[in-house]
Amino acid sequence: MATISLKSVRKSFARTEVIHGVDIDIEDREFIVIVGPSGCGKSTLLRMVAGLETVTSGDVHIDGKRVNDMEPMDRNIAMVFQNYALYPHMSVFDNMAYGLKIARTPKPEIEERVRATAKLLELEPFLARKPRQLSGGQRQRVAMGRAIVRRPAVFLFDEPLSNLDAKLRVQMRLEIKALQRQLGVTSLYVTHDQVEAMTLADRMIVMNAGEADQVGTPMEVYKDPRTAFVAGFIGSPPMNFLPATTFAPGGGNDGLLKGLTANPAAAGNNRPTIGIRPEHLRLCDGADGRLSGTLQYSEILGAESLIHLVLGDGVMLTVRQSGNAAVPEVGEKCHVTFDDADVCFFDSDGKRIAG
Amino acid sequence: MDKRVTFGGWTLPYLLLLPQVAVTAVFFFWPAAQAIYQSAFIPDPFGLKALFVGFGNFSFLLTDPFYLASFKTTAVFSGLVTIVSMALALWLAIMADRIIKGSGAYRTLLIWPYAVAPAVAGVLWLFMFSPNVGLVSWYLGVLGYDWNHVLNPNEAMGLVVVASSWSRISYNFLFFLAGLQAIPKSVIEAAAIDGAHFWRRFWTIVFPLLSPVTFFLLVVNVVYAFFETFGVIHTITSGGPQQATTILVYKVYSDGFVGQDLGSSAAQSVILLLVVGALTVIQFRYIERRVHY
Numbered sequence: 001m002a003t004i005s006l007k008s009v010r011k012s013f014a015r016t017e018v019i020h021g022v023d024i025d026i027e028d029r030e031f032i033v034i035v036g037p038s039g040c041g042k043s044t045l046l047r048m049v050a051g052l053e054t055v056t057s058g059d060v061h062i063d064g065k066r067v068n069d070m071e072p073m074d075r076n077i078a079m080v081f082q083n084y085a086l087y088p089h090m091s092v093f094d095n096m097a098y099g100l101k102i103a104r105t106p107k108p109e110i111e112e113r114v115r116a117t118a119k120l121l122e123l124e125p126f127l128a129r130k131p132r133q134l135s136g137g138q139r140q141r142v143a144m145g146r147a148i149v150r151r152p153a154v155f156l157f158d159e160p161l162s163n164l165d166a167k168l169r170v171q172m173r174l175e176i177k178a179l180q181r182q183l184g185v186t187s188l189y190v191t192h193d194q195v196e197a198m199t200l201a202d203r204m205i206v207m208n209a210g211e212a213d214q215v216g217t218p219m220e221v222y223k224d225p226r227t228a229f230v231a232g233f234i235g236s237p238p239m240n241f242l243p244a245t246t247f248a249p250g251g252g253n254d255g256l257l258k259g260l261t262a263n264p265a266a267a268g269n270n271r272p273t274i275g276i277r278p279e280h281l282r283l284c285d286g287a288d289g290r291l292s293g294t295l296q297y298s299e300i301l302g303a304e305s306l307i308h309l310v311l312g313d314g315v316m317l318t319v320r321q322s323g324n325a326a327v328p329e330v331g332e333k334c335h336v337t338f339d340d341a342d343v344c345f346f347d348s349d350g351k352r353i354a355g
Numbered sequence: 356m357d358k359r360v361t362f363g364g365w366t367l368p369y370l371l372l373l374p375q376v377a378v379t380a381v382f383f384f385w386p387a388a389q390a391i392y393q394s395a396f397i398p399d400p401f402g403l404k405a406l407f408v409g410f411g412n413f414s415f416l417l418t419d420p421f422y423l424a425s426f427k428t429t430a431v432f433s434g435l436v437t438i439v440s441m442a443l444a445l446w447l448a449i450m451a452d453r454i455i456k457g458s459g460a461y462r463t464l465l466i467w468p469y470a471v472a473p474a475v476a477g478v479l480w481l482f483m484f485s486p487n488v489g490l491v492s493w494y495l496g497v498l499g500y501d502w503n504h505v506l507n508p509n510e511a512m513g514l515v516v517v518a519s520s521w522s523r524i525s526y527n528f529l530f531f532l533a534g535l536q537a538i539p540k541s542v543i544e545a546a547a548i549d550g551a552h553f554w555r556r557f558w559t560i561v562f563p564l565l566s567p568v569t570f571f572l573l574v575v576n577v578v579y580a581f582f583e584t585f586g587v588i589h590t591i592t593s594g595g596p597q598q599a600t601t602i603l604v605y606k607v608y609s610d611g612f613v614g615q616d617l618g619s620s621a622a623q624s625v626i627l628l629l630v631v632g633a634l635t636v637i638q639f640r641y642i643e644r645r646v647h648y
Contacts (some may be wrong), residue, residue, distance in 0.1 A: 052544050054392070073550040085541035089563045099549035150549070 002063040002076070002153035003028050004049065004188050009058035010042055018044055020210045021058065026188070031180050034188045035197035035244045036207030037233070043068075043158055045207070046190045050079050050156050051342065063153055069118040078147035078305040082163060086131040092118075092142050093127040099150045117149040120179075137168045144176070150184065155180070173199060194234050198222070206230045228350035231275050236305055237318045240281070242274040272353065273346045278306065278320035280342035283328070289335025295318060298327050309334055387628060393621035400615045412622035413451070421598060422606070422623070429602040430635035432516060433580030441572055444527030449557070451528075452535045462532070469525035473583060477590030480518035504592065508599030511592045515600050518591060519584045527572050534568035574638040578631070603627055 004026040011019040019041045026032050034042040035137040047053040049060055051072035060067050067075050077104045078099075087095050088166040093114055118124045121141045131139055140160065147155055160167045160176070177200055180187050191197055197204050198218045206214045206221060206229075218234075225231035231239040286292070293309035296316075305327050319336060321327075328334055345353045362368045394412050398405040416422045451461050471479070483491045484504060504510040530540040538561060547557045562569075585604050588594060594601035594609055601609065607627065611620025 004645065050544075050548060052547070071552075072548045073552070077548060079545065079548050081541045081545060081550060083541055085539065085545040087546070098546070098551075102550040102555065146545075146549070240374070316517060 003061075004063075005059075005061045006045075006049075007059040007061075009045070009048060009060060009181060010056045011041070011048060011053065012056045017056075018210050021046075022205075022207075022212045023296060024205060024212065024215055026186060028186055029184045031177070031187045033191060033197040033201035033204045034207060035191055035194055035201075035204055035233075038192060039209075040207040041210040042190045042192075046156055046158055046188060049154075049188060051075050053197045076153040077156055078152040078154070079149050079158065080143045080147050080160040082159040084131075084143040084160075084163075086090065086139060086142055086146075088131055091128050091130060092123060092134070092145075095142055096133065096145050096149045099146065101195060103150075104162060109187045113149050114145075117145045120148070121145050136164055137172065140164060140172060144179070148179070153186065154252065155185050155187040155189075157187065157191075158173070160189075161189055161191070162193075169196075176200065179211060194236065198234070204251060206233060210234075225275075225344065226352050228273060228275060228346040228352075231344060231346070231352075237278050237320065239275045239277050241315050241346075242276075242311075242315055242317075249260060273350075275344040275346060276338055276342055278318040281317070281319040281336050281338050283307070283319060283321065283325075284334045284335050284337045288337050290338065291317065291336045293336070295328050295330055295332050295334050297330060307334070309336070356567055368564050369637055386540050390621045390624040390628070393618060394625050395618075396614075397618040402617075405618075408618070411617045414620060416622055416626070421522055424598065425601050425603055425606045427511075428598070428600065429581065432512065432519075432584075433577050434602070435512075435516045436519045436523065436580040437573065437576040438583070439516060441527050441569070441576060443520070443532050444524045445569075447524065448528050448531035448535055449581075451532055465528050466525045469529075471522055473519075473522055473586035474590050476522040477515075477587040480514060480521070480587075481591045484514055506596055511596055511600050514590055515584070515588050518587045519580065522587070523579060525575065527576065530568055530572055531565070533549040534565045538564050571638075574634060578638075581627075581630070581634075603630075 004024075006022050008021040008023055009019060010021050022045060024032070034045060036042045037131065043052060048055050049062075051067065051070060051074075055068045062075055064076070087098065090098065094118060096114045097110050100113065105113075107288060114127075115124070119349050121144060123138070123141055123145055124233060125136060126138060126142075134142065140163075141269060143160065157176075158278055161172055164172060173196055175191075181273075189196075191200075201218050203217055204221055205212050206298055214221055214230045221230060221234055225234065225239075228241065232241070280293045289309065293311040293351070295311045296308050299306040300310065301323070303323045305321055305325065307321065307327060309317045309319065311317055317336065319334075347353050382409055395407060395409055396405040397408050397412070451458060451465065454461060468476070481489075483489050484502065486492055486503040486505055489502075493500040502510060504514045542560060542564075543556060546560045551559065581602070582604055584602070585608065588600055588602065588605050589608075592600045594605045603623065604627065607620050607623045610616045610623065614620075
């Protein structure tokens with residue numbers, strides 16, 4: 001129904017620039033998730049697309065039209081807010097019908113569309129109720145319904161699931177995904193939760209301090225992170241980072257890395273960092289170990305176990321293994337190995353470099 | 356759960372209550388009892404003897420055309436004061452809420468008139484509109500309008516309404532502004548995305564959500580117009596011309612202290628007491644039951 005494109009979009013509040021030029025082309029029907037820690041500018045970016053914040057420089061296009069100077073109501077979008085922002089004095093029906101009434105939709109059509117949307121979201125028994133008489137999950141659905149009923153070209157979601165409990169969040173996540181597929185509406189979804197981002201996104205934008213560090217499918221971002229920030233933010237538990245001092249080619253002392261073929265330090269990068277994901281590390285016998293450390297504590301989660309080691313130079317290392325594998329005792333000396341192909345190198349600015 | 360403070364003995368709690376009880380007893384219960392007692396008598400002007408008349412003062416008042424006219428005057432006056440002061444305050448609050456630059460200065464300026472005593476406010480407006488020396492009335496004269504609130508009852512009413520409303524706008528403004536700022540911003544934004552422009556949003560979202568504040572102010576302003584505008588009326592019109600601005604409270608004063616009809620004045624006080632009582636009951640009922648969303 002609509003494409004969205006952002007061209008070097010920047011935003012400043014007074015003299016502080018909070019978004020330093022973001023570019024992305026979003027295709028029709030695509031589900032894009034903007035993910036990042038608090039304060040990275042992800043909500044501000046969404047609000048600029050919505051028209052709730054002005055664009056300091058750059059262009060926002062919706063469906064090929066430049067919308068920088070358009071009011072929110074003229075952009076053909078719908079938004080779901082974190083606190084739902086339902087109209088507290090109106091019934092569920094009126095909440096959903098509000099936008100249609102303003103658009104002067106004929107009464108029978110309003111009735112029909114609201115009923116159809118309520119049916120889709122299983123809200124029919126609650127149409128006469130006020131928002132305060134609903135549970136958190138039901139309010140969330142009403143907020144969704146208010147967006148859907150208007151049949152907008154774009155859905156904007158601003159952390160819509162953060163106020164729900166963990167179980168409901170998982171359920172609503174699946175429902176949102178299914179609804180978006182069914183309705184085929186281009187969606188932009190903001191979250192700080194990387195699991196939500198991974199499960200919902202066709203493509204995701206990882207934001208870091210006002211910059212889009214990486215844009216790509218969840219698997220691309222996970223497997224091939226462009227920066228140390230992305231590598232550390234996506235994936236739980238996060239990627240292990242070993243500072244340059246930890247490895248010396250050919251070294252074999254306690255806490256030092258053995259037998260790494262590539263050596264970015266030799267290629268002129270001073271102080272590079274090695275990144276490796278917990279699931280790519282394996283406990284092994286002393287003879288095969290490329291890293292060794294003392295087990296500080298372990299988390300047994302059932303399906304998997306997380307083993308936290310402290311290396312000789314004080315660096316923490318997390319190993320993730322299957323729940324069936326044996327877990328050593330606290331204080332035991334452990335040896336770890338991995339494949340060179342699973343290692344990422346980052347320069348001192350956190351940028352990925354070839355290894 | 357409420358946190359409750361428990362006292363060891365009973366002396367301290369009663370001692371702590373005493374100042375409030377004493378003030379209420381001396382300044383409310385005693386004079387109120389006196390008024391009820393005196394309303395049953397007609398004393399002679401020198402206070403030497405008093406004739407018991409039972410409800411005579413009341414039955415006279417309720418058939419007295421001047422007293423009934425004063426009721427009507429009070430209704431018109433308090434209705435106008437309430438509407439004018441609330442409407443202007445709401446408008447100013449909406450504007451002050453939208454301002455981004457220098458909002459602190461605007462707010463301070465808008466709150467200032469509240470610090471001016473009613474009698475002073477009355478004199479202020481009297482000087483501007485005085486038919487002899489008033490600046491505004493002189494300019495009105497230049498424009499061909501002969502302003503004279505000393506002779507014209509409607510002009511007199513207009514002037515006391517304006518003066519009373521002016522000193523009340525600040526108070527209402529404060530409450531409206533606080534009410535506006537308590538409305539979640541995201542609700543307004545949701546309405547904007549739903550397609551509602553500013554005034555549509557105001558009438559369909561903001562105004563309904565403001566209704567508890569509006570209702571509270573409505574009651575408080577009516578009570579204000581009934582009782583606290585004495586100073587304004589006394590300084591500007593003294594109830595004239597021809598009792599056109601004699602509201603009930605002013606009539607209590609002029610009949611009692613000017614006309615020396617203390618029995619009737621006391622009876623009027625009792626009637627006013629009932630009116631205040633009724634208003635207070637309404638006020639508390641609705642404040643207790645403030646709408647929670």
